[in-house]
Amino acid sequence: MIFDKLKTKIINKKKINSNLFKFKIGPINIGFGTLIGCFLRRMLFLTKGYSIKKIILQSSYSEFLYIKGIKEDLSDFVLNIKKLVLKLKNINELEIFIKKKGPCIIKGEDFIKNECKVYNPELEILSINSNVLFSFSVIVNKGVGYTKYKNSSIINEINIDAYYCPILKVFYKIKKKKDYENLFLFIKTNGSVNHEKTLKKAFFLLKNSLNIK
Template identity: 30%
Template structure:
């Protein structure tokens, strides 16, 4: 029987099973009905899109001018060589963001990922096939290897790749598989609570548990944009509403100030109420010919409309308001 509550049940248990360096199972429970999938689905997406990995982004082959070319003495044409290269998974040993690696091979030889290991780069799938060259061939090529997230097509990389390199589609994500299962779990005689079981497999560039950590960090970072909402005083007028924007972008004439106060603001170039809302008391005092009586009047009026001089009613909306006022002034000039 479901009970009336005033907050969602807080999950209390987590189990982390490291099946291998590249495979892990992570279980968390118990969640209220519907909460498990609400969390699991975005975490799965972030596993694929936010986990740092490495990929070749460009290749230069001696004697080759474009990706549809062929090379004497190599079994594969250049297009197939590139496909094979993109299937090799690299990892930079010095944790740098970009390296250019030079290779040179003489035939006869079958070249695999293991042959591309050196002091700078490690190939995490050493058995992956690259190319075969005959006894008369010499294969020299450079590879640009970069760190990144997600997928970037070669069209978007061409402007950043040296002219003599062929740009490659970059598959950065090291996560090969990320699946979750939602199961029911019993809590206080209620069988409707839920358990998330994640199974994560990576290609070896990063471990499965490390990949899950990256997705959690990405979720926290993305959600932090809403942190300012927690600090909002719901009793304070919000400048983000259309009515409040209209008030702040209205003329200072609408404040019905005395002629002396209005003339002082007008001569100082203060045209909009929002400009007063952006000022602190010292800035207001610095306005030429603004006496104490006018200062007190302006402060009282601004307090009355919910934007006290030097207050924080605007908070994170200051830059937006400044831009709107600047645009209005430019339009009126």
């Protein structure tokens, strides 16, 4: 195919910050830069990732009331849980149990287990203000894209929206030369995946899709 003649590849990469990289890809035939950029963007957003999909409390609650001994109300607790960035090791689902006695602050580091890596361990989840024993568990699983929660019929179980994709943002620019184009692809992640490896997987899918005989 026409792409093979130009031998399109990743020419170089530049780190903008810890989670944002800029890749220069080329050379690309005139007029095809936007097509390839759009395809890569779509494939990157199909990258598999991990998310907490359920919280199981060991005590009763009301979404409109404060939890006894806890600074945050239920909605703030859930929002903080959703900010956790984690990855499971060689498994697709895991239940993590948390049990703490106050006064203390439960952080992301409390979710670190042999089978689970946390990328924002400093994140504060909730504060136990008094001499209260608070326990709960969360279900982490692997998935693709976004899954909207469904109300649980089981008491003390809270299903939450799960955003699995570790890719947060992708955009691109095209720079035209006389006989070819260069694609500048910007990839922002949540820190749990390698930018270049993830891009190469998307390239592999692009190459296979165009292998028409």
